[in-house]
Amino acid sequence: MIRIFLILIYIQYIYSYQSNKPCDESWWKTATFYQIYPKSFKDSDGDGIGDLQGVIEKLDYIRNLGVTGIWLSPIFKSPEKDQGYDISDYRDINPMFGTLEIFQQLVNEVHKRRLKIIVDFVPNHTSDKHEWFEKSVNREDKYEDYYIWKGDENSTGPPNNWISNFKFSAWEWNENRKQYYLHHFLKEQPDLNFRNHHVRNEMKDILSYWLVQFNVDGVRIDAVPFLIEEKNFRDEPRSNDPTATEIDYEYLNHIYTLNQPESYELVYEWRAHVERTSAISGQEKICMSEAVQPTDMVIPYYGSADGSRLGAHFSFNFILLQELKSTSNAKDLANLINEWLNKLPTKYTSNWVLGSHDVHRVATKFGKERVDLLNMLTGFLPGIQVTYNGEEIGMENGPVPCMFGHDHVYNCTTYPNISRDFERTPMQWDNSKCAGFTNVTRTWLPVSYKKLECNVFDQEKNAKSHLNIYRDIQKLRTLLKQQTQIQLKVLDKNKNILEIVRFNNAMEGHRKTDIFEMILNYGNESVVVPITEEPPFQVMLRSGNSPKKCGEIINGKHITMDPYEAIIFRPTKRLPQK
Template identity: 30%
Template sequence: MEKNWWKESVVYQIYPRSFKDSNGDGIGDLPGILSKLDYLKTLGIDVVWLSPVYQSPNDDNGYDISNYREIMDDFGTLEDWEKLLQGMHERGIRLVMDLVVNHTSDEHAYFVESRKSKDNPYRDYYIWRPPLNGGQPTDWTSAFSGSAWAYDEHTGEYYLHLFSKKQPDLNWENPKVRNSVFEMMKFWLDKGVDGFRMDVINMISKTEFLSPYDDFAKGTAKNKAYHPNGPRVHDYLQEMNRKVLSKYDIMTVGECPGVTPEITQRYTDTDRKELNMVFQFEHMGLDQQEGKEKWDLKPLNLFDLKENLSKWQKALHEKGWNSLYWNNHDQPRVVSRFGNDGEYRVESAKMLGTLLHMMQGTPYIYQGEEIGMTNVRFPAIDDYRDIETLNMYQERVHEQGANPEDVMQSIYAKSRDNARTPMQWDESKQAGFTSGMPWLAVNPNYQTINVKQALADKQSIFYYYKQLIALRKKYAIIVYGDYDLILPEHPHVFAYQRTLNGQLLLVLCNFYENKETITLPELPKHDTEQLLISNYPDETSEITETLELKPYEARVYLFS
């Protein structure tokens, strides 16, 4: 297997609005991040993925960009960004920026021009269609509820927005659009950026589902449902790689909803020259009812998780590369979701970290995950800020008549604001995040769950994550070894092994709060065995055929 720095790295995602505020306005900023780089260096991560900091009216927390070459006033200046990049590189930390090019803000100069007239030179930078039979061109819906089409009275046509109305979709069929994106990417790469996380990048090919429009208008063709992974997406990415990505030593990861392992192989196979890896979401949908929305909850079935993660491990081995993640700015806190954020918060957070970091792929840590931050339960819908959450509440409660208490339970479990509450630095007011009033309320448990407490406790989740990262750097088997699921029929234990060059790594994770007795399959004979890591400090290093695992216990053994 080809070795690469991005395969051997651990990435830390920063959501800048919620990380650290330096000037007391209640909004995290670039100087705030700069002030915490030594903390990240202590943790041991290699790469920071920075969520969008570009100029934006902030309709979708910076994912609606009005100027790709300027920094949002809330976050600072371009000079602040350059100081941050320098500070990271001085500490041996690479910087990956967010690339949001499926859509822009409706306040971007291109869209301002595009909506002026049908013959404007920028008109076909976006996707416009006349009404069909007096209504919308298709029945597509937005990811944020409601129609994906917005009517513009000035020109009497609809524009497409797969997300917010203030996020019109770019027309990637237009080569001028693609070249503009490529030039913008070079602007940042020439400044020293080390890669891109590409927002919903597999949605950029879509006009094939809209044309020929005349056939729809005549009633001779039906609307085609829109799906990601459109027919030309690979052409676009290969062109991007040829013109931009291949000229730099960088890391790329594409956010790709709706992919299968087979589709992902096409995105990440090195011979195809597209992306290094993708974010897929299959394991993020295992606690929702089949065929329903993410808000429609069901308990996680461990068999489903084993099957899913193992499928991806096997399918991409030597045919691509996995992104390993539990959390990000769009997902609830994993310790509340798949762990136990009460009595066993520390143990279950460590177990979940172990399960993920010992797999093949590049691990991603989301800010606060390394101290076991939890979901939040704000008392009222007015306390929430996330557009997706607010739209869903409006639709279900006020339009469909759902019980508000039931809807709030879904929000407590799945709202994106669970991930976006401010980083908990210490037990002082506002968790040390800001001296002012935070843009989103701090989780009330900050007085016991915070960085200061974690750094003072050598048995904390923080030091456990630090150890997981260090092990990955020390043992090639963790990065490159083959993966095989073991004990597939056990209802409560997720166990697997990794093999490389005669070594064997055994990973045992009890997913629940009861003690579990397991009988191991016969292990190959080895000269030495050692317990690399365990989330119970008094765990014996001896391994026997029959083992008892404590609640949420994780153990990793190496046989050489």
């Protein structure tokens, strides 16, 4: 019935629809998206697991951050073999999080606060408990080729040498069907066959279900590089990684399983479908794509270079998340920013990501002293900012004894340095026993003892806390929307001072009041640096460790930057002499 209803609506709008002309291009281009990991955000019912009602309870906090909207990590029905990325029903909510009715309430409450809501869309694979897979195993009509099956009862081994992203063969034998099926991730996550038009239509229906029926504002498309494989299923060549063994994903060069031309085309197809839902609702819906790949492979998911084919509204830019180190310097930082900006066609909107539920916390990776600096940087750079919940207060990795871990892929016994449990510990709302996350003592992951020195309640009261610096950069972003161009310059011989000037390229000349400038010291030593702009200038924002004051007027041509300090200022008119 849903499909028939949507077809009728599409017919109604078909003559007014233009596939590459969105309804309103404004709201998302300067947005800040706040990623919520629901299991660890707020528990409302006392089971020690975060839920949708808990998110509703914290919406005023989120609104007061000054962000544009929230993005929810997977909340759909799942056996939780990979923390919700193994979906068994795309059209229902996992009972641990709530119900469809509570989800609709969440959407309504989000919109009441003039926020946006994005949900995860995981199309590459399902759970092996999904009814589609069970029907495919039994070769039921229509479903026989929903997944990628190879071999027969006479097979003596996997169809080729492809390796799963989580080690070992990417093929799993199914005794009932007497064939191998493909899985790029866990064996419990069989890959869908997007050369099957029924599968493509199913996914469009699912997009419409959430975007139209529940009125969500967009989707984040997971794992797009893996969507479609080379059709001849050829063996992949050996990589140049000398440390990889035959079971490791890094052992092969994945030229036949990653970033195939058809995968880009599929994202373009979904963008066109999202645009159709925008036409139906009269509101601009968006899609984001996730591709943890080199920049040259990521950017085409935005669309063609000339913009004639549109893909994701933006594809996550992980260059800082992947390449920046605590041992980097300002020159490294400038090179990474420039690499992205120089390769991204000007037609497309940039974005900046520092953390997520899959990588260690910013404060752990780069040091607590750099939290403000990096939040200010990603807020100052033009385009979209994406923040993982807890990064606004500078949460660190939480200690998780292996006996209490839940990462079934990278368990901390086998992978003590890369387990994803550490960055998924409960949100630290206050310094009480369970950090205000729940009213029970047993939580799905242990609450970190670091709640005593890092929590929302204490930081609310400190004007120079990470939380309030984060709020201030969100306020400043409203003034930065028109200044879309930047210049980067490394200012000191130690290569630790970076100057960023942000301006509007359309201006005739650069009026002082139309320029914003940021200077940051990525290093651990004080440095006196020259200022590009003529004084005087006014400090608009400073990191919490800075001795400078917001609103302060500085007249000198040089400025002392303390270790890990960052300031944002704008030139101002010279004040009259008294």
